[in-house]
Amino acid sequence: MNQGNGPHQLHNLSSSSNINWKKYRTKGYLHFDERIQIGHMKANLLNKDFVASYAFLPFIHFEMSFKRFVTVKEIDELGNVIKRKEPGKPKTRQIFYAAHKDSFIYKYYGDLLNNAYNDYSADNEIDENVIAYRNNKFGKNNIDFAFEVFEHLFKFENAVVIASDFSKYFDNISHHTLKENMKRVLGVTTLDKDWYQVFKNLTKFTYVNRENIDSFLEEKFGGKLNRKIKTHQISRIMEPTEFREFKKIHLKKNPNPGPFGIPQGSSVSAVCSNVHLIDFDKEIRQWCKKKNANSMYRRYCDDLIVIIPIDSESYGEFNEIRDELFTIIEKYKPDGLIVQPEKTEIRLWNGTEILDEQLKPSKIDYLGFVTNGHMIQLREKSLFNYYTRAYRKVKTVKRIEYATKRPGPKRSLYDLYTHLGFDYKDRGNFITYAYKAHNKMCRLHVNCIIKKQVKRHWGRIHRKIRL
Helix, strand or coil: CCCCCCCCCECCCHHHHCCCHHHCCCCCCCCCCCCCCHHHCHHHHCEHHHHHCCCCCCEEEEEEEECCEEEEEEECCCCCEEEEEEECCCEEEEEEECCHHHHHHHHHHHHHHHHHHHHHHHHCCCCCCECCCCCCCCCCCHHHHHHHHHHHHCCCCCEEEEEEEECCCHHHCEHHHHHHHHHHHHCCCCCCHHHHHHHHHHHCCEEEEHHHHHHHHHHHHHHHHHHHHHCCCCCCCCCHHHHHHHHHHHCEECCCCCCECCCECEHHHHHHHHHCCHHHHHHHHHHHHHHCCCCEEEEECCEEEEEEECCCCCCCHHHHHHHHHHHHHHHCHHHCCCECHHHCEEEEECCCCEECCCCCECCEEECCEEECCCEEEECHHHHHHHHHHHHHHHHHHHHHHHHHCCCCCHHHHHHHHCCCCCCCCCCCCHHHHHHHHHHHHCCCCCEECHHHHHCCHHHHHHHHHHC
């Protein structure tokens, strides 16, 4: 087999043989190219020369918005504390999805990079610290990761806990740092032409807003659009000749200032978010172990949590630990690492409850689970989002019933939003997820109320149906 000098160079990375091709599934969405099966693309993925000269298409971009609610406390005339929820500043994410051929290339190179990162993280003792977008954490999910953190915390009589997240992390990834770290992880001094082509199109990416595409399709097909999409009469968004004219007006470039930012949404972007922080992860891990050998550090993409045991009489370490951690984070600001103080929770575990910086009762919120040291529950926002989607589905069912004068499609409602839902090969809906979380969290020495939180979901959904 020719791997170096012939016209078709193949990958010689040891990680290239550890690829699960069954996970390379054809996506159903419309894009600028037609859908393609992995069987028709595999030979090209293995051909470095093909990728090195490949012309990537623009991403399609849309904005995903998340509602936020904040708890407001008021004192009534009798001195009672009244709590109520008010809408907070919504959280938005910029999502980009690639064309079909591009998506396979990004996934393949993401898998190669992920496998190389696994070796690198093991050699540098950060494998257990970085838990998002890994392909070697078999069978684990947010439930397991959160359980490990809480179980570790509750072992101690006193510990400082710091939880924070990075602001607009994917938008702020430094191109220079990412490139240098990719070379280190891959064990090369210079990126090969195929790797550089992927890196270049990831950092100097172009995109088109989905709203402009929607307008184009509506103008072209009018009222027939939805029917044509449902019956797969449209295989691509537009023809090449139409695309050449379309992009003259609507094509946009990486909007982030300076050499920063990669698109959130591609498979390789997810792995790059870990590769970008290899030095940061090593330094935080070493600092934690220096503070206390039993410390824990975990990072889930842009969310980090640190647990450092302290002596019962040394609460003065509280501020010292916070300041030292922020000093380390500040060092990586030129690489785009930005932490907002208002997004940082600093807590103290005293063996019986969670306290804030003023040593008043508080909570820890991590990966969708909340604990105050006495009990553990699902984050309220998760429940709100679940019921919002469930009630929206109920409205759809009722609308179909009204239009057809027949019973609506309740089966899909039950599958997606009730305990009757599917649970195939460890996949399920929110309720099955909650049940699994409850069974896991019950092993902690705190009161788990997760099942109680979702206990009345059946009645609530059926009340909406009857209205």
